[in-house]
Amino acid sequence: MVRFVGVDAMIKLVRRTGLQPFLTGLCGAIESDFSRWQNFEKTPRIASHSSVGVIELMPTSDGDHYGFKYVNGHPKNMKEGLQTVTAFGVLSDVSTGYPILVSEMTLLTALRTAATSAMAAKHLARPDSRCMAIIGNGAQSEFQALAFAAITGIEQVRLYDIDRAASRKCAANLAGRGLDVVICPSAQDAVSGADIITTVTADKQYATILTDNMVGEGVHINAVGGDCPGKTELHRDILLRSRIFVEFTAQTRIEGEIQQLPENYPVTELWQVIAGTEAGRQSARDITLFDSVGFAIEDFSALNFVREQALSHGIYEELDLIADLHDPRNLFGVLGHGSAPFRGPQQPPEAA
Amino acid sequence: MVRFVGVDAMIKLVRRTGLQPFLTGLCGAIESDFSRWQNFEKTPRIASHSSVGVIELMPTSDGDHYGFKYVNGHPKNMKEGLQTVTAFGVLSDVSTGYPILVSEMTLLTALRTAATSAMAAKHLARPDSRCMAIIGNGAQSEFQALAFAAITGIEQVRLYDIDRAASRKCAANLAGRGLDVVICPSAQDAVSGADIITTVTADKQYATILTDNMVGEGVHINAVGGDCPGKTELHRDILLRSRIFVEFTAQTRIEGEIQQLPENYPVTELWQVIAGTEAGRQSARDITLFDSVGFAIEDFSALNFVREQALSHGIYEELDLIADLHDPRNLFGVLGHGSAPFRGPQQPPEAA
Numbered sequence: 001m002v003r004f005v006g007v008d009a010m011i012k013l014v015r016r017t018g019l020q021p022f023l024t025g026l027c028g029a030i031e032s033d034f035s036r037w038q039n040f041e042k043t044p045r046i047a048s049h050s051s052v053g054v055i056e057l058m059p060t061s062d063g064d065h066y067g068f069k070y071v072n073g074h075p076k077n078m079k080e081g082l083q084t085v086t087a088f089g090v091l092s093d094v095s096t097g098y099p100i101l102v103s104e105m106t107l108l109t110a111l112r113t114a115a116t117s118a119m120a121a122k123h124l125a126r127p128d129s130r131c132m133a134i135i136g137n138g139a140q141s142e143f144q145a146l147a148f149a150a151i152t153g154i155e156q157v158r159l160y161d162i163d164r165a166a167s168r169k170c171a172a173n174l175a176g177r178g179l180d181v182v183i184c185p186s187a188q189d190a191v192s193g194a195d196i197i198t199t200v201t202a203d204k205q206y207a208t209i210l211t212d213n214m215v216g217e218g219v220h221i222n223a224v225g226g227d228c229p230g231k232t233e234l235h236r237d238i239l240l241r242s243r244i245f246v247e248f249t250a251q252t253r254i255e256g257e258i259q260q261l262p263e264n265y266p267v268t269e270l271w272q273v274i275a276g277t278e279a280g281r282q283s284a285r286d287i288t289l290f291d292s293v294g295f296a297i298e299d300f301s302a303l304n305f306v307r308e309q310a311l312s313h314g315i316y317e318e319l320d321l322i323a324d325l326h327d328p329r330n331l332f333g334v335l336g337h338g339s340a341p342f343r344g345p346q347q348p349p350e351a352a
Numbered sequence: 353m354v355r356f357v358g359v360d361a362m363i364k365l366v367r368r369t370g371l372q373p374f375l376t377g378l379c380g381a382i383e384s385d386f387s388r389w390q391n392f393e394k395t396p397r398i399a400s401h402s403s404v405g406v407i408e409l410m411p412t413s414d415g416d417h418y419g420f421k422y423v424n425g426h427p428k429n430m431k432e433g434l435q436t437v438t439a440f441g442v443l444s445d446v447s448t449g450y451p452i453l454v455s456e457m458t459l460l461t462a463l464r465t466a467a468t469s470a471m472a473a474k475h476l477a478r479p480d481s482r483c484m485a486i487i488g489n490g491a492q493s494e495f496q497a498l499a500f501a502a503i504t505g506i507e508q509v510r511l512y513d514i515d516r517a518a519s520r521k522c523a524a525n526l527a528g529r530g531l532d533v534v535i536c537p538s539a540q541d542a543v544s545g546a547d548i549i550t551t552v553t554a555d556k557q558y559a560t561i562l563t564d565n566m567v568g569e570g571v572h573i574n575a576v577g578g579d580c581p582g583k584t585e586l587h588r589d590i591l592l593r594s595r596i597f598v599e600f601t602a603q604t605r606i607e608g609e610i611q612q613l614p615e616n617y618p619v620t621e622l623w624q625v626i627a628g629t630e631a632g633r634q635s636a637r638d639i640t641l642f643d644s645v646g647f648a649i650e651d652f653s654a655l656n657f658v659r660e661q662a663l664s665h666g667i668y669e670e671l672d673l674i675a676d677l678h679d680p681r682n683l684f685g686v687l688g689h690g691s692a693p694f695r696g697p698q699q700p701p702e703a704a
Contacts, residue, residue, distance in 0.1 A: 006672035072449025097424025
């Protein structure tokens with residue numbers, strides 16, 4: 001049997017652990033995997049494009065476990081009452097090839113994206129950062145706010161969205177969680193006084209959410225929304241003033257903010273900062289930019305973390321996804337009539 | 353909710369339909385998709401190799417549906433009481449990116465492989481073929497025998513395996529199904545008088561299951577076991593005497609029997625024969641060879657066929673793999689306390 005963590009189980013797991021401890025644990029799992037980056041097999045995602053969206057597979061392996069995520073991106077879904085992004089993932093044992101976990105990853109992707117953003121900021125933002133602007137207050141915004149509060153000590157969030165209802169939804173969800181939440185009338189107003197600027201808008205097009213004059217010295221920019229070819233959020237001039245950090249350069253050149261820059265423009269991979277082989281922020285006046293697009297290793301870390309949590313709390317179901325045969329040469333035998341054709345899971349030999 | 357066909361449901365489906373009608377239906381579904389080959393997105397499989405095996409993802413899409421299969425290959429598993437090959441697959445709606453079916457595919461891969469072999473033979477073997485040799489009597493052998501009986505009218509099967517116990521297992525499984533089954537003392541003996549020769553051995557190495565002198569005029573060879581780099585079953589001289597048919601040339605050059613031949617050696621893609629744009633067998637004296645390695649479109653056809661069968665018989669479960677939100681912008685809301693945080697499936701508005 002293969003363990004299954006569905007949407008309901010994921011909600012239970014997060015509630016049982018507590019959202020912020022869950023985000024902190026997830027951040028630790030991702031950080032630990034980033035620090036051993038070279039152990040991983042790295043492939044660009046495998047995308048299937050249509051006129052209305054994309055379906056992607058994102059595999060990786062560290063030699064012990066293999067993981068992949070299925071994720072779609074359909075901007076027009078929102079108008080139909082469906083989610084833009086849904087996802088699920090699978091973790092397997094490399095030594096046998098058998099899957100060991102199937103998990104929902106719509107919620108988990110939101111959690112791991114926020115945990116990765118906060119992990120990057122822990123290494124790149126000024127340590128005294130307390131105020132974060134969030135431009136774009138859709139599905140990812142609350143996760144970002146709470147991950148930064150838990151992991152980098154953010155105390156105030158300044159919200160802006162072209163749709164005021166989105167900001168109100170975000171503020172309502174964040175109420176009572178110890179954060180000072182301010183809804184701002186403009187992006188300019190939101191970034192004023194912010195130590196960290198998170199951009200996480202959803203339109204699939206080149207946009208300029210931030211212009212150069214809006215970004216002052218010492219700021220850390222967490223650019224989450226520019227994550228596919230043709231979709232960026234920052235004015236090019238901001239990039240030229242920033243020290244740029246990415247997940248996996250080959251993928252970010254195609255999908256990230258740096259698709260606006262020449263192919264040889266220098267960037268640093270975040271794992272190098274975490275492993276201590278490259279510098280992060282070098283002065284309090286640096287502008288640092290985490291050009292985040294999401295990478296398979298983050299999903300791998302998240303699947304492993306969920307598996308540990310699910311096992312330790314006993315929160316999972318079991319799927320008969322893989323036939324378990326008495327005699328593996330006799331696959332045909334499972335179709336046989338008569339007595340039970342295949343062995344149940346964990347059935348003790350003497351059980352009734 | 354996403355529909356789920358587990359191992360138990362797949363067994364029930366096959367029993368409900370009957371194994372041979374199921375194989376015939378599957379063959380029709382594959383044939384129909386092969387006849388519209390150019391509608392499909394074709395990618396070589398994405399493989400993750402380790403020292404003991406391989407894990408692969410095989411995606412494809414026809415623009416309406418997207419499907420992929422996860423499959424492993426671990427030859428050493430058998431000694432540990434595990435299966436060499438296990439698999440599962442997912443079918444999605446291209447217009448929304450939402451998955452609509454998760455299915456076991458260990459059994460289904462065995463069924464679709466046999467159905468594809470028999471479909472190829474229907475187009476390539478002499479129409480009067482009644483006797484088939486099966487060299488290699490492992491997990492795939494019974495499926496091959498029954499697919500050929502149902503689809504091409506095979507009446508006698510001649511079994512050979514280096515392990516006599518495997519032949520006995522195969523013969524026992526085929527008993528009472530209207531086939532004349534003969535266990536042979538050698539491969540030479542098995543192929544004697546056979547119209548069709550199926551090779552389906554499992555060793556991951558270059559082997560010579562058939563030598564040139566064993567293959568007479570007019571025979572159709574169904575070469576199933578040579579299916580990855582470094583694994584072949586036929587002597588090169590047989591290939592040089594045969595008209596060779598493949599699934600997807602780019603993949604078969606790497607994985608099939610033709611990895612023994614120069615890269616420009618002429619082969620015909622099977623879909624061209626089915627679509628009527630290329631000739632298959634041209635005379636009763638031709639040796640035809642189907643160099644089968646398995647291709648993503650066969651899995652796609654199989655997933656669609658299973659979905660139809662599962663829906664029409666009501667044999668499936670439901671998985672809460674994808675969060676179903678009242679307000680898709682409010683993913684965070686599913687974590688909320690208080691009233692039911694997410695909408696259940698197919699819940700009528702007035703239900704208690």
